[in-house]
Amino acid sequence: MAARPGLGRERNPLRRRSDRIQGYCALGAVFLVLAVLPVAVIIGLQTWHHYSAISDQELASSHLVTATVVAADPETRLARNYLAEVSWTYPDRVEHSGHLAITQTTQVGDRVPVWVNDSGSMTSAPTTRLSVWLDTLGLGLGLTFAAVLVGLAGYRASRFVLNRRRTHDLEVEWRRFNESRSQGYLN
Template sequence: MRFSMATRPGFGRDHNPLRRRSDRIQAYSGLAAVVLVIVVLPVALFAGWRTWQHFSVISDQELATRQLVTATVAAGDPQTRIARNHLATVTWTYPDQVAHSGHLAVPGSTLPGDLVPVWVDEAGEMTTAPMTRLNVWLDAIGIGVGLMLAALAVGGLGYQGTRSVLNRHRARELDEEWRRLNGFSMNA
């Protein structure tokens, strides 16, 4: 079965007097949007995979160098109450049996002498919690999905913008043609 140019609206160089140049431009604009999304798909997959690789290495390093220790709340500062938390001075010993201290946001009900978990680095200094595998996966998926959404947005907005400009152009041409048919001149 052969397909004629008439079955593919907007594409080809047929001699249909009803198919305008603007129709072809709109069709090619839609095709360009689809091609953009198709081209970006492997790029998004690759970027997500590389993000996963990169953050997996960081996560492994952080998990190997950070420890969760138990710290004792030495004193709380109710003046620093933030929502339901407040800053408290906490103390802990790790790994060289040297006492360390720092400030940590603890629940408002925490009293001096209570035990709280604290992440520390190899030197025993307070640090952030290590990146988890869930964080690694969420970042990788976020990069890939974000790139795809950006491609969809660019393609869709490009197509809609082109279509809008062409519709205004077609409306202007139609008005001009009606005026000519009714004996009015646009330049008079």
């Protein structure tokens, strides 16, 4: 008899109940992943809008100025950099100074770029659009990957339990079969 489409409700003696349950578990894992995709997109879009607003705010209040290396301290050597004292003049005509990690090739008197806030104080570089995009992409892919892992783990766990149950049922059937055969030969 040819296979018929359907949900397995036909009475096929070779299709066990556990086979149908395993099929439903696989289908559930696929539906879980498909259900998470729109959620991942929505969360990704919300993350994009949130961090884009933060990036815009940081870009509006941060300015790139050129500072001059005043003193370099090789004693503060980090991996490939070391700390140096730098100074710059912000448009308010006030001299500012701070410490910045510079490369080993940078000498006293060299000019280096420094990010400053509206008051002229040194600040970290603003978040770029690329960084926002990569963070958003990473979050969406991470959520999807987590859903795939949960679905796969659930399916594998159900398959493990069902396989143990099938093995147990098969052993019981073989015992019954062997007992009935041995009783038939002895009589």
